[in-house]
Amino acid sequence: MVKIIKTSQRVKDRKRRELLDFARDNNLVIHPGRGYDYYIDSYFLFDACPCDLSRKQCPCPESVGECKEQGHCKCKLFWRDHDTFKKVFVGKEE
Numbered sequence: 001m002v003k004i005i006k007t008s009q010r011v012k013d014r015k016r017r018e019l020l021d022f023a024r025d026n027n028l029v030i031h032p033g034r035g036y037d038y039y040i041d042s043y044f045l046f047d048a049c050p051c052d053l054s055r056k057q058c059p060c061p062e063s064v065g066e067c068k069e070q071g072h073c074k075c076k077l078f079w080r081d082h083d084t085f086k087k088v089f090v091g092k093e094e
Contacts, residue, residue, distance in 0.1 A: 007044045015040045019077075022059040028067055028078045029085065039077055051075035 016036045023030050030036075039058065042050030049055035051074045055062065063073035071084035079085040 007041075011044075012037075012040050015043065019059060023078060026064050026067075026078075028064070028080065029082055031077050031079065031085070031089075032082075039075065049075065 019030065019036060019039070022028075039050055043058045046053055047056070049058045049060050052060075059078065060073075063075075063078050066073045067078055067080045071088055072079045076089070
C-alpha cells in the first residue's frame with residue numbers, strides 16, 4: 001500500500017531551511033543536481049532518512065562523519081566539498 005502524504009509548502013520550506021543550515025553549520029555542500037524536493041518528500045513519506053530508514057532524523061548526525069571519511073553522506077545529499085563531488089560523482093578533478 002502506498003502512503004500518500006500532503007505536506008504544506010510551509011513545512012517543506014522549513015525542512016529545506018534545516019538542510020541548508022545543517023550544511024552551512026557543518027561546512028558541507030549540498031548535491032548540486034538533485035534538488036531538495038526528492039529528499040524532503042521522501043523524508044515526509046517515510047518519516048525517516050530517505051536512504052536509511054533506521055535513521056529517524058534527516059539530516060542525520062551520522063552524515064557529518066560520513067562526509068569527513070568518505071567525502072559524502074550515505075544519501076549523497078551532503079558532500080565534503082565541491083571538488084570531492086566532482087571527483088566522485090562527475091569523475092573530474094581540478
